[in-house]
Amino acid sequence: MQRRGLTLASPAKINLFLRVMNRRPDGYHNLCSLFQAIDLVDILHFSLSDSNLFTINSDVIPADHNNLVVKAVETFRAATGLRTPVNIHLDKRIPVQAGLGGGSSNAATTLWALNELHGRPATIQQLMRWGGKIGSDVAFFLSEGTAYCTGRGEIITPMSPLAPQSFWILKPKEGLSTPEVYKKLAIDLLPDRNPKASLKAWVGGKRVLYNDLEQAAFAVMPMLAALKTKLFSYGFTDIIMSGSGSALACFGDGDLPLIPGVDLFPVKFTNRAADGWYA
């Protein structure tokens, strides 16, 4: 029997390493990045209904056609021809303009939910392809939570789950705009790191963290560089910005005080089972 309602977690991600390879003629950048889902989640409620309704418990994120949830509904309908009206409520907890992929995750979760509620007409590969058109990070969230991502980020090589890790996400109140950070990027000055070697290191249990967007983000938001320096002074050893920022992931055994203007989230890696969604 087909279900009429579903409540799903929509996880955030971090980029354990992010290498920017080159700028493309279409204005995007080719990346090589290890993406990992984390247990900081939004909650999405879906129910098939007689009319369409989309609501969010947020004053800052409009529930309009620019929202990736709405784009995912439109994409699913255009691709499948299935147009049953649906009520969706988004309980937002993942900070925005953070580089944590919250909007992309919401879109992926919506594609998954609509596919479930309609009796699985599409394969996960189809959902990933449709997701890739909505945004560069959407396809990743349809993986099982650990993936090596190339192209714009939408070409997914699934990886086995990594060794569990608990760490902190720090999010300054101020966010960063992805296009603005990419605009500041000095590609020619990036160190020539080998992402395949970094991937091999992670598979072997070694933590290798870097992000080619960090210096560009620091140029847009100098207090982020100062925050990173401060975190080292608290005893943390491994600190990396996620995506285009402004969230930092902070690993190690430091002593973290409350920092004014910075939200703190204790998190760990999360993965989904092959035939289920994130818990």
Ligand code: C5P
């Ligand atoms: O694909 P998405 O809509 O998430 O990308 C937002 C913006 O980030 C793009 O318009 C582009 O400026 C930048 N971007 C990029 N290269 C990528 C991904 C995003 O330049 N691989």
